[in-house]
Every structure is written in structure tokens, then in C-alpha cells.
Amino acid sequence: MDNIDKRILEILQTDCLKTAKEMASELSLTTTPIYERIKKLEKAGYIKQYVALLDADLLGKSIVVFLNLTVKDHHVSKRTEFIQQMESLESITEFYHISGSYDFLAKARFSSIKEYRDFLVNDVASISNVSDIESQIVLEELKYSTKVII
Amino acid sequence: MDNIDKRILEILQTDCLKTAKEMASELSLTTTPIYERIKKLEKAGYIKQYVALLDADLLGKSIVVFLNLTVKDHHVSKRTEFIQQMESLESITEFYHISGSYDFLAKARFSSIKEYRDFLVNDVASISNVSDIESQIVLEELKYSTKVII
DNA sequence: ATTCGCTTATCAATATTATCCATTTTTAGT
DNA sequence: ACTAAAAATGGATAATATTGATAAGCGAAT
Incomplete structure (x- = not known):
């Protein structure tokens, strides 16, 4: 859990559909280390779930x-x-x-x-x-x- | 916002990385309508954000x-x-x-x-x-x- | 009943991306 | 400086997203 892992987690908490390519360019790396770090973070349990957050008001649940x-x-x-x-x-x-x-x-x-x-x-x-x-x-x-x- | 849209939103709220292919087979459709419905739901504002949920305890924020x-x-x-x-x-x-x-x-x-x-x-x-x-x-x-x- | 217009689906083609692997580079400890 | 382990690179391929053309279904108006 170094600084790069932390930055990856920060990004995923804001937009988990961001591509490995985009993250790689933000973090000055190539796609593979991004990919492997994410898989490792998932396996270690740091990432529990990937979810869509909905607009409750629009859905009438206000x-x-x-x-x-x-x-x-x-x-x-x-x-x-x-x-x-x-x-x-x-x-x-x-x-x-x-x-x-x-x-x-x-x-x-x-x-x-x-x-x-x-x-x-x-x-x-x-x-x-x-x-x-x-x-x-x-x-x-x-x-x-x-x-x-x- | 018909029943299919609702089921798509339910799935995305549990696992937003599920592929259009998987959703299509669950809902007895092909990938394209799934894809287009999701884009429409995003544009209409029903989906606010796609995020990763982390394990706060593991991260020492308990x-x-x-x-x-x-x-x-x-x-x-x-x-x-x-x-x-x-x-x-x-x-x-x-x-x-x-x-x-x-x-x-x-x-x-x-x-x-x-x-x-x-x-x-x-x-x-x-x-x-x-x-x-x-x-x-x-x-x-x-x-x-x-x-x-x- | 028939046609028009709209919505939504299917299918097929292609553009992107995820995923994997062999190799190279970096890092940390001795 | 040397070695072993960890991490990154670059490229290959497998899977998926995305697009466009086309067809089917359906309600409204005639």
C-alpha cells in the first residue's frame, strides 16, 4: 500500500470506470502496473464493491x-x-x-x-x-x- | 423508465462492472439495447456516479x-x-x-x-x-x- | 384494415480496452 | 557493487464497448 496504490484508490472512489490507460497517464505509468495493482487491491479486500450511485430524487425516493x-x-x-x-x-x-x-x-x-x-x-x-x-x-x-x- | 430500465439500475447498483453481455443474458436481450439504455439513463441523470466502495477498517479508518x-x-x-x-x-x-x-x-x-x-x-x-x-x-x-x- | 412515424430490437463491423506474458528496469538489503 | 525480489515496460491477443445499418413491433390517424 504505497502512494501509487492510494492514488489509484482515490481515483476509483471518484470514477471506477476510468480506464487503465487514463489512470496510467495521470500517474505516469503504463497500463499493466495499474491493472495489476488494482487486481491486488481487490484481492486484498481494499475494494469491496463497484457500484452505480443513483439520483434518489429523480427516482421519486426523496x-x-x-x-x-x-x-x-x-x-x-x-x-x-x-x-x-x-x-x-x-x-x-x-x-x-x-x-x-x-x-x-x-x-x-x-x-x-x-x-x-x-x-x-x-x-x-x-x-x-x-x-x-x-x-x-x-x-x-x-x-x-x-x-x-x- | 420501464421494467427493463429498473432491472438494469438494480444490477448496476450491485455491480457496475457487469458486462453488457452478462446483463443481456440475464434480461433476455442483446448487448446493444442494454448499452443504449444505460447511456440513456446516464444522460437523463438517473446514474450520478460509478464508484468503488472501499473497506474503511482495512484502511485504518474505523x-x-x-x-x-x-x-x-x-x-x-x-x-x-x-x-x-x-x-x-x-x-x-x-x-x-x-x-x-x-x-x-x-x-x-x-x-x-x-x-x-x-x-x-x-x-x-x-x-x-x-x-x-x-x-x-x-x-x-x-x-x-x-x-x-x- | 392500412399506412405513417416512433421506439426499440437485432446483427455485424470496428474501435477500445482489458488481460497476459516475456523481458527489462528499478529497488532494497548485504 | 552485487544479488534477489519487486515492479515496470512494451507488445500480443482476447474480450468488450461502441457504432451504424436494418428490421420488427406498436399506437395513432386516416
């Missing part, structure tokens, strides 16, 4: 909500069950165990307030271990990046 | 923190200045204006608690308009997906 949750029962089996139930909800895109006043933080995306309401009433309410929910509705997304600064 | 912030002055100029200052901090990967007890929510990533402390003391403390901060440190990432359900 409601984003952060849910702060506390649970009643912290025992292992109840906790595991709770986590599995939350993870299985496909509206939830991110889910974290956190420190602070709440136990868990979830990010979810909906196409309307009604859909969000239905999610609360039907999906979350059916999970028994939840003791408290506080929702933070996103009014504006000011920055969103998947980049890891290396 | 501390993730959510920061809940309130600001003192909500007037336009002060607010704009605050937003610009926050966005410019490269530790902050996500930044939202939210409803609820706090005004803003930020996600940040650090390589150590010390780096997080320095961020609080040096970077955030130098932003004058901040009245209150509550940090939620991520103890475990249970789910992370960039997918938009279509």
Missing part, C-alpha cells in the same frame, strides 16, 4: 429519515432478533449500533410521507423490542460522499 | 461518528457560512439539514479517537455559529448500502 431507537431488552437473543428484523427491512439502507442516549441509528428512504408513516405503523411497530423512537427527517442533503480519505 | 449540531444564528448569511465551513471539512462525509431537536446531522470518519478529538477541538470549535454538539459514536456498523429501492 424522503430520507434518520431513526434513533432504544430497545427494552438488551439480552443477546432479543438483541440479535431485533437486529435481524431491522436489517431485513429494505427501506433501511444503513443501520448502526451507537453510543449515547439512543442504542441504534437507522437511515431509511421513502417515496412519500405516507410510505414513511406506513413503515412506522406496520414495519417498525411490529418489532416488539423497541421502546423509543425519535425520527429526524432530512430537510436537505448538503453533502453525500462514499469516499474514505486515505 | 472510527465513525454522527454529530448532531444546533446553530446559534439562523439568518441566511450566517447559516450559509456555517454550511460552507462544515462541507469543507473532509472528515465529514455526509451532512444534512434535519428536523427535530437538532438542526444538522453530520457523519464523519476518523482513524483514531485522538483524530476525532483533534477534529472537535480544532476544526469544529473554530466554527463560531455552533451552539451545541452531541456525538454518537458508531460501535458497530450493522448494515450499509448505497442502493435506492426502485
Whole structure:
């Protein structure tokens, strides 16, 4: 993991369809070392996935909500069950165990307030271990990046 | 935006390096329509970016923190200045204006608690308009997906 | 029912790119 | 300076993306 590897990862985090040729000229190398370094970085697990990022607004999924949750029962089996139930909800895109006043933080995306309401009433309410929910509705997304600064 | 387009977007959100040939066989088409549909989806803005997702832990960036912030002055100029200052901090990967007890929510990533402390003391403390901060440190990432359900 | 115009598919040709290999160069340790 | 290991070069080829010409399907208007 030298400086060249880092620069390759930086480029891939911005545009993973950039050709080896283009990267080679940016980094003053030929295509082969670029190619081999990328393969090595993939095998070593530094690169987890290559994905397309979509415009959620254009797709009608413009409601984003952060849910702060506390649970009643912290025992292992109840906790595991709770986590599995939350993870299985496909509206939830991110889910974290956190420190602070709440136990868990979830990010979810909906196409309307009604859909969000239905999610609360039907999906979350059916999970028994939840003791408290506080929702933070996103009014504006000011920055969103998947980049890891290396 | 018909069903085929949706399936293409679903595939690209999971693996954007999948070849047109593979997608064509999955969707019972030939490569050309796949290729043209993808170009059309790109031009229409549905696809914002193609990126590599990295393993932050492997790269030594394993501390993730959510920061809940309130600001003192909500007037336009002060607010704009605050937003610009926050966005410019490269530790902050996500930044939202939210409803609820706090005004803003930020996600940040650090390589150590010390780096997080320095961020609080040096970077955030130098932003004058901040009245209150509550940090939620991520103890475990249970789910992370960039997918938009279509 | 028929024709026109539009959309979308297929097929085939070619331009690019990824991928691999043999050889050379560079690097780091002795 | 010498050696062994690592990394880069340049070129060959296999695969894929990209383009263009053409044909099929379909709804609207006649």
C-alpha cells in the first residue's frame, strides 16, 4: 500500500470506470502496473464493491429519515432478533449500533410521507423490542460522499 | 423508465462492472439495447456516479461518528457560512439539514479517537455559529448500502 | 384494415480496452 | 557493487464497448 496504490484508490472512489490507460497517464505509468495493482487491491479486500450511485430524487425516493431507537431488552437473543428484523427491512439502507442516549441509528428512504408513516405503523411497530423512537427527517442533503480519505 | 430500465439500475447498483453481455443474458436481450439504455439513463441523470466502495477498517479508518449540531444564528448569511465551513471539512462525509431537536446531522470518519478529538477541538470549535454538539459514536456498523429501492 | 412515424430490437463491423506474458528496469538489503 | 525480489515496460491477443445499418413491433390517424 504505497502512494501509487492510494492514488489509484482515490481515483476509483471518484470514477471506477476510468480506464487503465487514463489512470496510467495521470500517474505516469503504463497500463499493466495499474491493472495489476488494482487486481491486488481487490484481492486484498481494499475494494469491496463497484457500484452505480443513483439520483434518489429523480427516482421519486426523496424522503430520507434518520431513526434513533432504544430497545427494552438488551439480552443477546432479543438483541440479535431485533437486529435481524431491522436489517431485513429494505427501506433501511444503513443501520448502526451507537453510543449515547439512543442504542441504534437507522437511515431509511421513502417515496412519500405516507410510505414513511406506513413503515412506522406496520414495519417498525411490529418489532416488539423497541421502546423509543425519535425520527429526524432530512430537510436537505448538503453533502453525500462514499469516499474514505486515505 | 420501464421494467427493463429498473432491472438494469438494480444490477448496476450491485455491480457496475457487469458486462453488457452478462446483463443481456440475464434480461433476455442483446448487448446493444442494454448499452443504449444505460447511456440513456446516464444522460437523463438517473446514474450520478460509478464508484468503488472501499473497506474503511482495512484502511485504518474505523472510527465513525454522527454529530448532531444546533446553530446559534439562523439568518441566511450566517447559516450559509456555517454550511460552507462544515462541507469543507473532509472528515465529514455526509451532512444534512434535519428536523427535530437538532438542526444538522453530520457523519464523519476518523482513524483514531485522538483524530476525532483533534477534529472537535480544532476544526469544529473554530466554527463560531455552533451552539451545541452531541456525538454518537458508531460501535458497530450493522448494515450499509448505497442502493435506492426502485 | 392500412399506412405513417416512433421506439426499440437485432446483427455485424470496428474501435477500445482489458488481460497476459516475456523481458527489462528499478529497488532494497548485504 | 552485487544479488534477489519487486515492479515496470512494451507488445500480443482476447474480450468488450461502441457504432451504424436494418428490421420488427406498436399506437395513432386516416
